[in-house]
Each structure stands twice: as C-alpha cells, then as structure tokens.
Amino acid sequence: MDLANxxxxxxxxxxxxxxxxxxxLAAQHPVLRxxxxxxxRAGGKRIRPVLVLLAGKFGTYDLERLTPMAVALELIxxxxxxxxxxxxxxxxxxxHPTVKARWDNRVAMYTGNYIFGHAIETxxxxxxxxxxxxxxxxxxxxxxGEIAQIHxxxxxxxxxxxxxxxxxxxxxxxxxxxxxxxxxxxxxPALVQQKLYQFAYFIGMSxxxxxxxxxxxxxxxxxxxxxxxxxxxxxxxxxxxxxxxxDAQLKEMLQRELTEQTASDINMEPILWRxxxxxxxxxxxxxxxxxxxxxxxxxxxxxxxxxxxxxxxVAAYVARRKY
Amino acid sequence: MDLANxxxxxxxxxxxxxxxxxxxLAAQHPVLRxxxxxxxRAGGKRIRPVLVLLAGKFGTYDLERLTPMAVALELIxxxxxxxxxxxxxxxxxxxHPTVKARWDNRVAMYTGNYIFGHAIETxxxxxxxxxxxxxxxxxxxxxxGEIAQIHxxxxxxxxxxxxxxxxxxxxxxxxxxxxxxxxxxxxxPALVQQKLYQFAYFIGMSxxxxxxxxxxxxxxxxxxxxxxxxxxxxxxxxxxxxxxxxDAQLKEMLQRELTEQTASDINMEPILWRxxxxxxxxxxxxxxxxxxxxxxxxxxxxxxxxxxxxxxxVAAYVARRKY
Numbered sequence: 001m002d003l004a005n006x007x008x009x010x011x012x013x014x015x016x017x018x019x020x021x022x023x024x025l026a027a028q029h030p031v032l033r034x035x036x037x038x039x040x041r042a043g044g045k046r047i048r049p050v051l052v053l054l055a056g057k058f059g060t061y062d063l064e065r066l067t068p069m070a071v072a073l074e075l076i077x078x079x080x081x082x083x084x085x086x087x088x089x090x091x092x093x094x095x096h097p098t099v100k101a102r103w104d105n106r107v108a109m110y111t112g113n114y115i116f117g118h119a120i121e122t123x124x125x126x127x128x129x130x131x132x133x134x135x136x137x138x139x140x141x142x143x144x145g146e147i148a149q150i151h152x153x154x155x156x157x158x159x160x161x162x163x164x165x166x167x168x169x170x171x172x173x174x175x176x177x178x179x180x181x182x183x184x185x186x187x188x189p190a191l192v193q194q195k196l197y198q199f200a201y202f203i204g205m206s207x208x209x210x211x212x213x214x215x216x217x218x219x220x221x222x223x224x225x226x227x228x229x230x231x232x233x234x235x236x237x238x239x240x241x242x243x244x245x246x247d248a249q250l251k252e253m254l255q256r257e258l259t260e261q262t263a264s265d266i267n268m269e270p271i272l273w274r275x276x277x278x279x280x281x282x283x284x285x286x287x288x289x290x291x292x293x294x295x296x297x298x299x300x301x302x303x304x305x306x307x308x309x310x311x312x313x314v315a316a317y318v319a320r321r322k323y
Numbered sequence: 324m325d326l327a328n329x330x331x332x333x334x335x336x337x338x339x340x341x342x343x344x345x346x347x348l349a350a351q352h353p354v355l356r357x358x359x360x361x362x363x364r365a366g367g368k369r370i371r372p373v374l375v376l377l378a379g380k381f382g383t384y385d386l387e388r389l390t391p392m393a394v395a396l397e398l399i400x401x402x403x404x405x406x407x408x409x410x411x412x413x414x415x416x417x418x419h420p421t422v423k424a425r426w427d428n429r430v431a432m433y434t435g436n437y438i439f440g441h442a443i444e445t446x447x448x449x450x451x452x453x454x455x456x457x458x459x460x461x462x463x464x465x466x467x468g469e470i471a472q473i474h475x476x477x478x479x480x481x482x483x484x485x486x487x488x489x490x491x492x493x494x495x496x497x498x499x500x501x502x503x504x505x506x507x508x509x510x511x512p513a514l515v516q517q518k519l520y521q522f523a524y525f526i527g528m529s530x531x532x533x534x535x536x537x538x539x540x541x542x543x544x545x546x547x548x549x550x551x552x553x554x555x556x557x558x559x560x561x562x563x564x565x566x567x568x569x570d571a572q573l574k575e576m577l578q579r580e581l582t583e584q585t586a587s588d589i590n591m592e593p594i595l596w597r598x599x600x601x602x603x604x605x606x607x608x609x610x611x612x613x614x615x616x617x618x619x620x621x622x623x624x625x626x627x628x629x630x631x632x633x634x635x636x637v638a639a640y641v642a643r644r645k646y
Contacts, residue, residue, distance in 0.1 A: 113469075133444075
C-alpha cells in the first residue's frame with residue numbers, strides 16, 4: 001500500500017498544481033531559477049497538496065480555489081527544506097564550511113526567503129482573514145520549532161513534552177493546516193474542518209515519530225546516509241529520550257562522548273545499540289501507533305465518501321512507511 | 324541639520340510604534356526573545372516608520388491605521404538586517420566560522436524568518452489587496468537583490484546598471500514603499516501616493532550611494548570598522564565601477580590580488596587609494612546628488628504642508644550624512 005493509487009486518481013489535478021508551482025517559481029534571476037528548478041525536479045511526495053485536494057472533497061471541490069492553497073503550503077514546505085540545508089553539517093569539511101558551502105549557504109537562505117515570499121503572495125487571492133492567520137501562524141510556529149530544535153541540541157535533560165511540542169511545530173502543524181485549509185477553501189462545515197485538522201495533525205505526529213525511529217533502524221540504503229545522524233548532530237528524539245529514562249549510564253556516556261566537537265569523528269554504533277536495546281524503539285513505535293489510532297478516530301467522525309477512503313490509505317501509508 | 328527635529332515633533336507617535344514593535348516581538352521562546360530584544364535595543368533610526376507617519380500627513384492622519392504599516396515595514400527591515408548577519412565574515416575566525424558563530428548563524432536565520440512572519444501577520448489588518456501586493460513584492464525584490472549581490476561578488480566586469488538595480492532592490496524600494504503605504508493608509512490621492520513613492524525612492528538611492536562612498540572615505544571611527552570592507556568582500560560599488568572604467572590596470576590588479584581566499588589577509592590601502600584617485604568618489608557623489616535633486620523635484624509636486632517641510636529635512640539629512 002502506498003500513495004500511488006491516490007496520485008493516479010488525482011493525476012490531472014496534481015499535474016495542474018505542479019504547473020502552478022513551476023510558474024510561481026519561474027524567477028528571472030538565473031541563480032534563483034536554478035535553485036528553484038532543482039528543488040522542483042527533486043519532486044517530493046507533495047503530501048500537503050494531496051491533503052488539500054482530499055480535504056476539498058468534503059465540501060464544494062473547486063480546483064481553482066484549492067490550487068493556490070496547495071501551492072502556498074507546498075512552497076512553505078519547500079522554503080523550510082531549503083533553510084534546513086543552510087549550514088548543514090553535510091556541507092562541512094572537517095567541521096568548517098567550504099568557501100563554496102558558505103556561498104551556497106547564503107544563496108540557500110535567500111532562496112528560502114524568496115520561496116516564502118511567493119507563498120505569501122500566492123495566498124493573497126484569498127480575501128479571508130482566517131486563512132491568512134492560519135498560514136502566518138503556521139509559519140511562525142515552524143520558526144519557533146526550528147529555533148527550539150537548535151536550542152535543544154545536545155541537551156540531554158529534556159523531556160517528552162519538549163520533543164512532542166517540537167515535532168508538532170516542525171512537522172505536524174503544516175500537515176494539519178493543509179487539511180484544514182482544503183476544507184475551508186471548499187466551504188466544508190466547521191466540524192468537518194476541525195476533524196480534518198485533527199486527522200492530519202495526528203498523522204503528522206505519527207509520521208515524524210516514524211521518521212525519528214527510522215534514523216535508528218533504517219539501513220544506509222533506506223536512509224541514503226548512515227543511521228544515527230540525528231543523534232550525532234545532538235538531535236534527541238523519542239527513542240533516545242526513552243532510553244535516557246531507563247538507562248542511567250547512557251546520559252553520562254552521551255555527555256562525555258557526544259558533543260558538537262566530536263560529532264564528525266565519533267563512532268555512533270555503540271551508542272545506537274544502547275538506544276536500540278533500551279526498548280526506546282518499541283516505545284516510540286507504540287506512540288506513533290497511538291497517534292495513528294487517534295487519526296482513525298478523527299476520520300471516523302467524518303461523513304462517508306470516497307475521499308475518506310483515500311485518507312484511510314494515507315494513514316496506512318504512514319503506518320507502513322519504511323523509508 | 325539632522326532628524327532630531329522630526330523625532331521631537333512625532334515623539335508620542337514614534338513611541339507608540341516602538342511599543343507596538345516590542346509587543347509584536349515579545350516571543351515566548353527565550354532565545355527568540357533575547358535575539359529580538361537585542362535588536363530593538365540596538366535602536367536604529369526608524370527611518371521607515373518616520374516616513375510612514377510623514378506620508379500619512381498628506382491624507383487623513385490616523386495613528387491606529389498607520390502603526391501596523393510602520394511596524395510591518397520596520398520588521399521587514401529588521402528581519403533583513405538579521406539575515407544579513409548570517410555567515411557574516413565578521414563571525415569568521417581565519418576564514419572559518421566558529422562553532423558559536425555556526426550556531427548563531429542558524430539562530431539568526433530563524434530569528435529573521437520569525438520577524439518576517441510577524442511582519443506578514445501585522446499587515447493582515449489591512450483588507451486591501453494592493454497593500455499586500457506592494458509588501459510581498461518589496462520582500463521578493465529584496466530577496467532578489469540579496470541574491471544578486473552574492474552572485475555579483477568579485478565580478479569585476481559588471482556595469483553601472485547592475486549596481487543601480489541592486490541598490491534599488493536592496494535599499495531604495497522598501498524606503499519608497501514606506502512613503503507609498505503611509506499615503507495609502509491615509510487615503511491620500513493617487514498622484515500624491517505616486518510622488519511620495521518617487522521622493523522616497525530617490526532618497527533611498529541617494530542614501531545608499533552615500534553609504535557606499537563612506538566605505539571608501541570614512542574614518543575607522545565613523546564607520547566602526549576599517550574602510551574598504553565592501554570591496555574586501557568583493558562587493559563592487561559605484562566608486563570602484565567608475566575607477567574600473569578609467570583605470571585599465573585596476574581590473575587586473577583586483578583580479579590578481581583580491582579573491583575570497585585572500586580577502587582576510589590583503590592590505591586594502593593601495594587598492595583603496597587607486598579608487599580614490601580615479602575620480603570615482605566625485606562621480607558617485609555627483610550621482611547621489613542627482614538622485615537628491617530628483618527627490619526635491621518629486622517633493623515640489625506635492626501640496627504645501629508641514630509634513631513637506633519635514634521631508635525636505637529628511638532630504639537634507641541624506642545629503643549631509645557623514646556616518
């Protein structure tokens with residue numbers, strides 16, 4: 001089970017949105033055009049546009065109204081991806097950015113800004129105060145999440161709540177808002193809007209926790225990079241948080257061995273095995289499943305229709321993703 | 324002649340705007356609050372809010388309507404300052420960012436995003452499509468300007484037009500838009516809006532050219548840093564562009580000696596003297612003055628009022644600034 005069925009059903013509409021994305025980012029400046037085109041070529045699952053379309057089916061489905069919503073949300077997502085790459089450790093040589101990387105960093109930052117700017121511009125067609133508030137709130141919360149993530153790096157004494165709030169801001173909120181805005185654009189009833197928001201929020205939480213699990217259990221091939229990258233960079237996710245609770249010596253070990261200075265040299269395997277042995281993976285899997293159950297419960301409250309079946313498929317995809 | 328007189332006349336209104344800025348950036352996250360407070364403490368001339376207020380005098384002056392405009396524009400300016408600091412050479416040690424600087428860079432980027440987000444949020448009170456278009460266009464043009472600036476670094480064969488377009492995007496446009504939006508918020512006639520826009524655009528161009536001149540002729544004390552910083556970083560401004568036209572050997576010298584690799588070690592004095600001796604400073608001064616004359620011409624077309632006198636003072640301030 002993957003999302004191929006949904007893509008097939010909505011192929012024409014997704015293609016239309018894709019064209020709008022291309023058109024929106026067709027900048028005149030060569031550097032920008034290049035950066036933006038790379039990003040579009042990279043593809044991505046377009047999960048946010050798909051959710052906008054699916055949510056739109058719960059009201060009056062109008063592609064012309066749904067498209068700018070989908071484009072804006074995907075642009076916000078793309079802009080945040082570009083900003084994530086700024087001062088990425090991958091572009092460091094012996095812990096120092098190369099001249100090229102430094103140049104790229106600034107370009108990446110301004111390209112991100114440019115994409116955000118176009119996201120804002122795209123939403124201007126909606127003469128709806130609430131839509132603007134939802135979008136700007138989501139963008140601000142994402143910033144808060146990013147800053148919290150930096151602030152919390154290598155802080156071994158954080159708690160589960162800190163983690164959950166961080167992934168809410170970083171991931172779940174924009175996904176939740178995708179469903180909410182699709183429903184709003186289609187004029188779906190308030191209760192439907194609310195349930196769709198909840199569904200997508202729970203899906204987003206479940207998805208991010210799975211993502212954090214995969215960083216411990218995925219193969220190099222699945223991840224496209226060695227396992228343990230998050231922890232190496234001091235990002236403490238649910239499996240590690242659980243392990244820290246049950247394994248008293250782990251905190252000491254992490255404090256002693258894992259710092260930003262040692263990050264690029266340390267052998268992560270002994271640490272990763274300690275986390276895997278702690279039961280942290282099972283615990284995180286249980287939490288991810290619990291969010292998935294909540295997503296299904298939210299779905300249950302929605303009227304029966306074809307789109308509801310597709311949303312069930314989205315939930316199933318999140319449950320089974322392995323990469 | 325400085326801006327003190329204007330600040331005095333508008334003291335209560337500027338204080339009110341200042342409070343709104345503080346309130347807007349009173350984030351809950353400690354890192355953000357700290358960064359934002361630092362920025363507010365740093366002060367700045369608040370030239371954009373002042374222009375909003377002055378332009379507002381050409382229509383129905385309503386502080387409640389002008390304030391969100393002024394706040395949004397100052398936030399955009401502040402956000403761009405924060406982003407300018409990302410990967411600043413000042414935070415480099417031997418050409419490599421320190422660990423602290425690297426952390427700070429990401430925080431600076433997200434703080435900038437956060438401030439931009441609040442700028443957008445602030446403009447939401449205006450149910451005016453045109454206002455939104457003007458603001459998002461200005462933000463996008465600023466991004467384009469920033470990217471062009473990076474793209475054009477160390478490119479010794481660029482022309483005057485490239486330079487003028489770059490400073491328009493980087494500086495003049497947001498200043499022009501400050502006057503335009505003040506006039507729009509006050510419901511001033513279309514011709515008045517247009518003339519105020521032109522006035523501020525010309526002032527902004529004149530100001531930036533002066534700024535670029537000061538980097539060659541200012542003392543360490545006036546600049547707060549050694550002269551020639553722009554050129555050292557490969558930013559080619561009007562005096563250098565003029566010098567490159569008249570001094571055939573300069574281009575060779577720059578190509579040979581000034582690259583990003585040598586930037587932190589090279590003795591800039593011989594190069595700076597060549598630019599100073601070329602007549603490039605006088606030429607740039609002449610261009611700056613020409614924009615100032617155009618600003619006065621735009622002002623001439625505006626109805627007589629007290630605010631017009633203050634705008635004349637703003638023009639005089641730009642003409643005489645030495646730091």
